[in-house]
Amino acid sequence: DTAVSQTPKYLVTQMGNDKSIKCEQNLGHDTMYWYKQDSKKFLKIMFSYNNKELIINETVPNRFSPKSPDKAHLNLHINSLELGDSAVYFCASSEERGGGETQYFGPGTRLLVL
Amino acid sequence: AQSVTQLGSHVSVSEGALVLLRCNYSSSVPPYLFWYVQYPNQGLQLLLKYTTGATLVKGINGFEAEFKKSETSFHLTKPSAHMSDAAEYFCAVSDSLTGGFKTIFGAGTRLFVKA
Numbered sequence: 001d002t003a004v005s006q007t008p009k010y011l012v013t014q015m016g017n018d019k020s021i022k023c024e025q026n027l028g029h030d031t032m033y034w035y036k037q038d039s040k041k042f043l044k045i046m047f048s049y050n051n052k053e054l055i056i057n058e059t060v061p062n063r064f065s066p067k068s069p070d071k072a073h074l075n076l077h078i079n080s081l082e083l084g085d086s087a088v089y090f091c092a093s094s095e096e097r098g099g100g101e102t103q104y105f106g107p108g109t110r111l112l113v114l
Numbered sequence: 115a116q117s118v119t120q121l122g123s124h125v126s127v128s129e130g131a132l133v134l135l136r137c138n139y140s141s142s143v144p145p146y147l148f149w150y151v152q153y154p155n156q157g158l159q160l161l162l163k164y165t166t167g168a169t170l171v172k173g174i175n176g177f178e179a180e181f182k183k184s185e186t187s188f189h190l191t192k193p194s195a196h197m198s199d200a201a202e203y204f205c206a207v208s209d210s211l212t213g214g215f216k217t218i219f220g221a222g223t224r225l226f227v228k229a
Contacts, residue, residue: 004157041202043158043219056216090157099146099208099215100165105157 003027004106006091012112013081021076021109023091031055032074033092033103034066043090049074050097081113116141116209118220126226133177133192135223137205140186146208147188148217149179153201161203164188175199200227 004025013019025032033056034046047066048056054066063079074091088108094101121136139145146165150158162173169181179190188205205220 041152041222041224043204043222045216048216092157097215099210100163102148102160102163103158103217105150105159107157108155 002107004091004093004104006089006106006109008109009107010110010112012114014114015081015083017081018077018079019081019111020078021089021091021111023074023076023106025072025091025093025104025106027093027095027104028072029093029095029104030071031094031097031101032068032071033094034074034076035090035092035105037088037090037108039087047074047076048097055097081111083113086111086113116145116207116218118205118207118218120203120205120220120223122223123221124224124226126228127195128228129197130194133190133195133199133225135190135203135205135225137179137188137190137220138186139188139205139207141207143210144183146215147179147181148206148208149173149177149188149190150204150206150219151201152204152222158204161190195225195227197227197229200225 031050033048037043049068052068065077068074091106092103094103117140119138148163149161152158162171164181172178208215
């Protein structure tokens with residue numbers, strides 16, 4: 001039973017399109033995250049939600065919009081996709097948002113923008 | 115803001131040899147420190163973490179790390195490498211924000227294990 005799942009696993013699309021990535025966790029955690037990993041493996045946080053409330057919003061283009069319908073789900077919608085959006089996007093969750101919390105990562109969504 | 119530096123983007127060891135992956139952090143307050151491992155085409159998983167207490171932390175798969183405040187380091191070691199240890203390793207530190215924390219990851223170190 002997968003703890004943090006993401007769909008789709010792969011996403012290939014054209015520039016200018018709009019796409020969504022879905023994330024679900026069945027761990028009962030309160031906090032969820034979106035990370036972007038670029039081609040050099042550098043991992044950077046994009047957003048974090050705690051109990052459906054946005055608590056971290058890094059300097060991310062407003063073409064990216066997260067949505068948390070409930071605390072078990074955190075989706076990422078991307079408008080007007082650009083070549084530079086190509087990356088692996090990871091969803092993660094943690095029990096709380098304290099500094100020492102372990103984060104549990106999903107398997108990633110590999111986005112390729114052509 | 116805190117930051118993490120991993121020395122060496124690639125480390126190659128022979129099977130059975132000592133593994134040493136280096137991590138230094140910058141922090142003005144006692145940090146929370148983590149090592150995560152990423153196997154090919156997978157998400158990250160926690161190897162070990164330091165929050166408080168004993169400075170030598172043991173993790174999964176025989177890995178351990180020592181928090182050295184005087185050196186601002188949190189190096190990861192394993193006495194004997196196994197082929198299955200080949201992966202990307204990320205050191206991370208929690209950065210405090212108003213109302214919470216965010217995790218800052220290092221650039222990663224790719225570990226190669228030679229037969």
